[in-house]
Amino acid sequence: MSSFEGDGGLTWTLGAIKERNLALEGYCQTEGCGHFYVFKVDNLISGMGADYVVPEILPGAVCKECGGALKFKLAMMPPED
Ligand SMILES: [Zn+2]
Numbered sequence: 066m067s068s069f070e071g072d073g074g075l076t077w078t079l080g081a082i083k084e085r086n087l088a089l090e091g092y093c094q095t096e097g098c099g100h101f102y103v104f105k106v107d108n109l110i111s112g113m114g115a116d117y118v119v120p121e122i123l124p125g126a127v128c129k130e131c132g133g134a135l136k137f138k139l140a141m142m143p144p145e146d
Contacts, residue, residue: 080115082106082139089119091135093128100130101138 082089089104104126109117119137126135 077119077139078115079106079110079113079117079119082119083110083115086141088140090138090140091123091126092138093131093133094122094136095128095131095133098128098131098133100128102126102128102135 079089083106087106089106089109091102091104093100104123121137123135123137127133128135
């Protein structure tokens with residue numbers, strides 16, 4: 066497993082995520098929905114700053130399908146462009 070998830074002790078800042086070229090994803094926590102969204106780290110940095118520590122549940126970010134909470138997860142950027 067090459068997971069970047071912690072056990073409730075995430076201390077990733079937006080700057081650290083960008084530095085490692087990781088993608089920030091939000092997974093819907095509603096059972097039976099399971100949509101996920103990819104966030105633009107650059108956009109988040111311009112909004113909240115590179116020192117912003119990303120919480121496990123993203124505040125203000127909700128699933129467009131069901132309005133459920135999105136749980137933060139890091140992923141490798143897809144090797145395109
Ligand atoms: Zn949902």
